Amino acid sequence: MTTSHSLLLGQLRQAVGAANVLTQGDLSAYEQDWRKRETGKSLAVVRPANTLEVAAIVKACVAAGVSIVPQGGNTGMVVGSTPDATGTQIVLSLLRMNSVRALDGGNLTVTVDAGCVLQNLQEVCEKAGFLFPLSLAAEGSCTIGGNLGTNAGGTQVVRYGNTRELCLGLEVVTAQGEIWDGLSGLRKDNTGYDLRHLMIGSEGTLGIITGATMKLYPLPVAQLTAMAAVPSLDAAVQLLGLAHQHLSAGLTGFEVMGKFALRLVTKHFPQQRVPFQDSDAPYCVVLENSDQESEAHARERFERLLEVAMAAGCVLDAVVAESITQARALWHIRESIPLAQAQEGLNIKHDISISVSRIPEFVRLTDAQLEQAYPGVRLVNYGHLGDGNLHYNVQAPAGADAEAFLRDDEKGVNTIVYDMVDQFKGSISAEHGVGSLKRDKLEHHKSPVALGMMRAIKQALDPQNTMNPGRVLRA
Numbered sequence: 001m002t003t004s005h006s007l008l009l010g011q012l013r014q015a016v017g018a019a020n021v022l023t024q025g026d027l028s029a030y031e032q033d034w035r036k037r038e039t040g041k042s043l044a045v046v047r048p049a050n051t052l053e054v055a056a057i058v059k060a061c062v063a064a065g066v067s068i069v070p071q072g073g074n075t076g077m078v079v080g081s082t083p084d085a086t087g088t089q090i091v092l093s094l095l096r097m098n099s100v101r102a103l104d105g106g107n108l109t110v111t112v113d114a115g116c117v118l119q120n121l122q123e124v125c126e127k128a129g130f131l132f133p134l135s136l137a138a139e140g141s142c143t144i145g146g147n148l149g150t151n152a153g154g155t156q157v158v159r160y161g162n163t164r165e166l167c168l169g170l171e172v173v174t175a176q177g178e179i180w181d182g183l184s185g186l187r188k189d190n191t192g193y194d195l196r197h198l199m200i201g202s203e204g205t206l207g208i209i210t211g212a213t214m215k216l217y218p219l220p221v222a223q224l225t226a227m228a229a230v231p232s233l234d235a236a237v238q239l240l241g242l243a244h245q246h247l248s249a250g251l252t253g254f255e256v257m258g259k260f261a262l263r264l265v266t267k268h269f270p271q272q273r274v275p276f277q278d279s280d281a282p283y284c285v286v287l288e289n290s291d292q293e294s295e296a297h298a299r300e301r302f303e304r305l306l307e308v309a310m311a312a313g314c315v316l317d318a319v320v321a322e323s324i325t326q327a328r329a330l331w332h333i334r335e336s337i338p339l340a341q342a343q344e345g346l347n348i349k350h351d352i353s354i355s356v357s358r359i360p361e362f363v364r365l366t367d368a369q370l371e372q373a374y375p376g377v378r379l380v381n382y383g384h385l386g387d388g389n390l391h392y393n394v395q396a397p398a399g400a401d402a403e404a405f406l407r408d409d410e411k412g413v414n415t416i417v418y419d420m421v422d423q424f425k426g427s428i429s430a431e432h433g434v435g436s437l438k439r440d441k442l443e444h445h446k447s448p449v450a451l452g453m454m455r456a457i458k459q460a461l462d463p464q465n466t467m468n469p470g471r472v473l474r475a
């Protein structure tokens with residue numbers, strides 16, 4: 001270890017306490033990404049308790065010329081929150097900064113530390129009688145800072161938008177170690193560039209989010225969830241159109257799940273009762289209606305929708321949850337798909353968005369190309385159809401070596417999928433961000449003008465490349 005590194009570690013121990021500067025033992029929770037694709041090596045994992053300590057860490061790292069990887073729950077999907085293999089980077093974990101600072105019911109806002117785990121925030125708000133509507137399968141471990149860092153989407157975007165739309169203000173430690181207090185709960189503030197939106201989705205490459213003021217909503221009076229078996233993706237899209245018509249703002253979730261994706265859930269989580277397993281419906285949909293009126297009113301509208309959809313032939317069969325437990329069980333099936341995939345083995349993920357109306361055609365063409373190029377390949381197709389975001393994932397053929405498939409075929413598979421995404425004017429990363437995993441693809445798929453502007457912003461805000469170098473943009 002160089003002298004400047006040991007000097008830095010001394011300063012960091014001074015700043016946050018020796019117990020919060022981790023350099024030994026099993027650090028895989030911080031140094032390996034959730035998908036177990038990459039394992040890095042940090043100079044140290046540093047766990048500050050508050051914003052002033054974050055600022056002190058950044059200042060010390062800048063002086064020592066050491067770069068920082070900001071980290072929340074480390075559930076990211078694009079290798080954006082773990083250190084590289086050089087052993088020269090600091091992982092700055094926000095997990096100790098996990099308190100809810102203030103909840104202002106009258107202003108419908110809540111101000112929270114960046115390291116607050118999403119599920120904790122949901123629960124605190126619900127106890128106070130409010131809804132914080134961001135929801136994703138990683139909510140038990142992901143943090144608000146990471147949700148903002150990646151502009152996370154999840155299962156309620158169709159009604160509430162991405163994390164970006166839920167954020168009113170930020171507190172950020174800049175790449176120079178200064179503290180920007182932008183924690184306004186104002187819904188209108190047109191005083192210059194919107195720095196908040198620059199930071200949201202920047203994946204730790206422009207600064208470290210240490211606090212945020214987020215929007216709250218009234219708790220819904222009634223929440224109804226159904227699972228429907230549909231004869232095709234076209235039928236799923238038709239059902240979405242009917243759901244918008246019949247439920248309008250009440251539609252809070254609309255997720256599609258391919259038959260093979262559901263089969264993985266049954267295989268790896270046999271205790272879960274997945275409806276319609278023996279039907280030959282190629283897809284199922286989980287949809288949710290939240291209503292401020294009565295449960296009876298919500299149920300009546302929901303049943304009317306399903307009646308019309310069945311009469312139109314776009315729903316073959318449906319179950320409406322009779323209780324919160326049953327509703328949670330249906331959502332649990334959907335949220336278990338990524339976990340079932342992980343248990344099935346390493347897989348090639350495509351987190352893409354296409355105009356909803358064109359998704360069936362995209363899937364038909366891409367499925368055909370993949371099946372031709374890679375016979376036996378298994379398509380795990382599911383996701384947030386309500387907002388046009390598919391998790392169009394590819395598992396190695398049954399019995400094949402998943403690791404070898406990833407190593408030898410990921411590039412070819414990605415090329416087929418992403419070229420088709422381009423043809424359909426879609427996005428190669430709908431909600432997970434770019435990280436280091438998609439950085440080179442971004443250069444290929446993003447316009448040179450956009451890339452130039454992004455580089456100019458990075459150069460202006462982090463000229464020393466302290467913040468998460470090599471993520472989103474090449475270092």
Ligand code: FAD
Binds near residue numbers: 114147155207
């Ligand atoms: P991390 O993984 O720790 O970091 C993610 C990125 O944000 C990194 O670039 C990191 O440097 C940066 N970052 C973290 N904290 C800060 C901070 N305080 N300031 C600045 N930058 C920061 N994502 C979705 O969008 N929708 C889904 O539906 C979804 N489902 C998932 C399901 C599962 C089972 C899993 C494992 C992941 C899923 N994800 C989903 C991906 C992941 O949960 C999200 O990207 C989440 O927002 C990451 O939060 P995190 O706290 O784990 O961040």
Ligand code: S2G
Binds near residue numbers: 137
């Ligand atoms: C989800 C998880 C990532 C994946 O569950 O919505 O974002 O593709 C995904 O498994």
Ligand code: ZN
Binds near residue numbers: 153154384391
């Ligand atoms: Zn998702």
